[in-house]
Amino acid sequence: MSVTAPAGTEQWVRGALAAHWGEPWAGARLSPLTVGGAAPLTHTAGLWRVAAPGGGPGGPGGHVDHVLKVRLNAEAVRPGPFYPLKDRVAAHCRRRGVPVPPAVPAADGRTAVEHDGVPCELTPHCPGVPARGGRERAAAVVATGLDLREALDALPPDVAGELAPLRLPSLVEEEHPPTAFRDAVDRLLPKAERGTDPWHRAAAGVLRELRAAEPLLREAPDAGARPSVVHGDLHIHHFLLDPRGEPRVLAVLDFDNLHVGDRLLDLAWIADTAVLACGDDTRAARDVLAGLLRSGRRRGLLRPGDEHLLMPVLTAHSLPVIVDIAKDILDRGLPSPQWLAYFDLLSPARRLTAHRLLTGPRAD
Incomplete structure (x- = not known):
């Protein structure tokens, strides 16, 4: 069961960014994320490319692109304790040299938040391409x-x-x-x-x-x-x-x-x-x-x-x-x-x- 509009629309996304990551994020450049001009392969979430205000996550000056994942399919939502546990596993993998992007904490320190009951996560955008090619x-x-x-x-x-x-x-x-x-x-x-x-x-x-x-x-x-x-x-x-x-x-x-x-x-x-x-x-x-x-x-x-x-x-x-x-x-x-x-x-x-x-x- 997917949630209905306006969840996942640009206005809603700006509200989520402002409420959880701070007002400067609300004015960021936003665009639906595409890969090679096509929508990325996901049927459970909306993905938005966000040009964050800062040289690093939330820092002053310059812009760094991020990805906001909006979990639009209610059936894909995991129980609340899952998200901090996922962060622990990802951090463990990074310590062992696996290139797993770290999530960007919201203002309250959480890396997965709910906005109007819809889970959202923000991560750095990776400029890489899928592995096709030989x-x-x-x-x-x-x-x-x-x-x-x-x-x-x-x-x-x-x-x-x-x-x-x-x-x-x-x-x-x-x-x-x-x-x-x-x-x-x-x-x-x-x-x-x-x-x-x-x-x-x-x-x-x-x-x-x-x-x-x-x-x-x-x-x-x-x-x-x-x-x-x-x-x-x-x-x-x-x-x-x-x-x-x-x-x-x-x-x-x-x-x-x-x-x-x-x-x-x-x-x-x-x-x-x-x-x-x-x-x-x-x-x-x-x-x-x-x-x-x-x-x-x-x-x-x-x-x-x-x-x-x-x-x-x-x-x-x-x-x-x-x-x-x-x-x-x-x-x-x-x-x-x-x-x-x-x-x-x-x-x-x-x-x-x-x-x-x-x-x-x-x-x-």
């Missing part, structure tokens, strides 16, 4: 992703205990994967194939991919296996790379899906993102994944045989989201241009390709 960018994602996973493995044990009750929002945990799969194949796919518009064709395409990926789902381990604090959303838009010079990750974004789950989920996302970054270059993808396995094993992040579980874990995790988007198109009549980008991001066909590359004779 072998070097894919390798940079792998290196930083493994650094992040190593940092999360080194968290104090009490963090997992505090995080476990703060469950993921319902929009991420839609259905038991086998139930969602049967609904997708038996009901939604025939419904999509009866339509002729671009939305039905797109839904039919991804649902056929999902049907072909059933072997991965049969191999998926229990969701409670290898419990750990996981980022949970390490897709290609959450690694921002330096657009100039040698590829390096400038920022790892969006810890909003932080939860206690199977630690292989993060490693699976890293592998999938590396394949997506390589584009059509299958040889590069194979080489980058072989490097991931070598480095992961050397650092104690992957055990022998884990390569067979990565894509099954990720496919099972993503399946309910794919099915829910298909329902938006086919059952609820809610097409959105972003659904096409999500289908690409969550492609079961790419996960099948990644699985073959990870488990084939040249994988390691």
Whole structure:
């Protein structure tokens, strides 16, 4: 359920900035955030680029760009204790060298505030670009992703205990994967194939991919296996790379899906993102994944045989989201241009390709 106007409008955003970060912010230059002219990949929040008054966060003189995230989907809101815990995890990762942008505290010191009941967060804007672009960018994602996973493995044990009750929002945990799969194949796919518009064709395409990926789902381990604090959303838009010079990750974004789950989920996302970054270059993808396995094993992040579980874990995790988007198109009549980008991001066909590359004779 999304909140209604005026929440998320420019006037409302200026009021939120003034109320929580101070009056000078109310006059800042504002613009809806875009990436390459398109809206960023999020269906749960409105993102605004804010030119803050100051050479640093809130400081005098000059301007520094920031991003205000307005959590417009009530179903995506986490319980109040989640946000300071997320800050603790992010700070821990920064101390271990992972480039996680720090949130900008509001006037009362909180980094997540509610304005008219809507959660808002302010962070520095990163000038980086998504990791698409070939072998070097894919390798940079792998290196930083493994650094992040190593940092999360080194968290104090009490963090997992505090995080476990703060469950993921319902929009991420839609259905038991086998139930969602049967609904997708038996009901939604025939419904999509009866339509002729671009939305039905797109839904039919991804649902056929999902049907072909059933072997991965049969191999998926229990969701409670290898419990750990996981980022949970390490897709290609959450690694921002330096657009100039040698590829390096400038920022790892969006810890909003932080939860206690199977630690292989993060490693699976890293592998999938590396394949997506390589584009059509299958040889590069194979080489980058072989490097991931070598480095992961050397650092104690992957055990022998884990390569067979990565894509099954990720496919099972993503399946309910794919099915829910298909329902938006086919059952609820809610097409959105972003659904096409999500289908690409969550492609079961790419996960099948990644699985073959990870488990084939040249994988390691």
